[in-house]
Amino acid sequence: MTKDRKVFSCQECGYASTKWLGKCPSCGAWNSFHEENKNGHRNLSSGEMSRPVLLKDITFDKQSRLLTGIGELDRVAGGGLVPGSVILLAGEPGIGKSTLVLLVASNLAEKGKKVLYVSAEESPGQLRVRSERLGIKNTENLFLLSENEIRAAENAIESVKPDAVIVDSIQMIYDSDFDYPCGSVFQVRRTAQFFIENAKKSHAPVFLIGHITKEGSIAGPKILEHIVDVVLYFEGDRLSNLRILKGNKNRFGSTEEIGVFRMDENGLIEVPDSSRLFLSNNNTSQPGLVIFPSQEGKRTILLEIQSLITPSYLAVPRRTFTGLDYNRVNLVIAVLEKKLRINLGSRDVYFNVSGGLKISEPAVDLAVAVASISSYKDVPPLSQTVFIGEIALTGEIRPVQHLINRLKESARLGFKNAFVPAESGNVSVAGMKIFQVRWLGDAVNLAFKKV
Ligand SMILES: Nc1ncnc2c1ncn2[C@@H]1O[C@H](COP(=O)(O)OP(=O)(O)OP(=O)(O)O)[C@@H](O)[C@H]1O
């Protein structure tokens, strides 16, 4: 016989304990422990239970993905919305989540799909103001429900029978049968479960909006990540009007794609040709500035890698790398010190990537190395040039993925030279001079040779 043990869980982070605790040892929240409800599972009779079926007998329609009409979103979602899928759209407060989903709702409604927008945060009047700002046309198919209680959403779904549901936000919806606060782990899990079950039953895709703080510390979206099909993050720099939609998990597509938008007074505008969006219009080469064609899914985006190396007045020199992997840049600096005898031990080193984008691929190594030397020597590298290559600890330049895509896009945007790894096979792109380099030292000699 199993012993009937009580379980208490922290409603902030989900930490479970067999006794009640005043302070959570995991997240430090006070008074956040509630006893877990054990009646969450139904006991099914044998007639209600699903039976196993053969994989080959399951039918599906390849063409059935629902296109939202927002190309950037459809691409990130893997080519439209899969029927019955649950998409979690997470982002910091005020980044534009409601704006994006209202656009999705209106596009689907215009296509004749019935959409139910459950807004637990805003009144119908506020939604109307936003829809005016976005220029949304009046449509018969867009239903709004301004409610926090799950039962109201349940009734609305039954009466409207929508083809898509939007829940804004999942942290603000609660089930009043349970005495847990709104936004607690229990409520978020319970209400999400309801919408997930509904999506699987009715085949209507559902968007769940989730808030996330700067530190990503709100438990709500984090605990949902493994139970939903797709997790999209809507990010952006508060100071710029650019917004980036990224796939973090996708059961039906790649997570490498990104979608780029611009937020202005008329709403959220797609930026389909974003290749040169992050480059300054000033084409002159400058010390410490190197162009790197970064690959985001199927798309190449040219980014500026900016480096500033200055004498340090601190006991431990400063290393600030924004948008780049900290360990990777330190590795490149170590190779520069060892192989090229460049002493950065008494220098502060700063790096920045234009547009607030983050690069995690090692193909950026060569650009980082050339930018460092350029700033160190205060000499610009060869002009109109892109640098691509991973650097091994030996100083050898290693091949990278998607080289031809990167070169073609760079050539299209007017770049005349490219430094690429020697072992990339026969590479040629019309209008571009290709320097195939094997060693970091050779690359540096060529990049700073006066021509
Ligand atoms: N008139 C305007 N001109 C330019 N930008 C605007 C205007 N009105 C709103 N915005 C932008 O839209 C953002 C709010 O969008 P939205 O309400 O969709 O965000 P959200 O992520 O849903 O926020 P919340 O977390 O509060 O729900 C603002 O932070 C601002 O950047």
Ligand SMILES: [Mg+2]
């Ligand atoms: Mg909102």
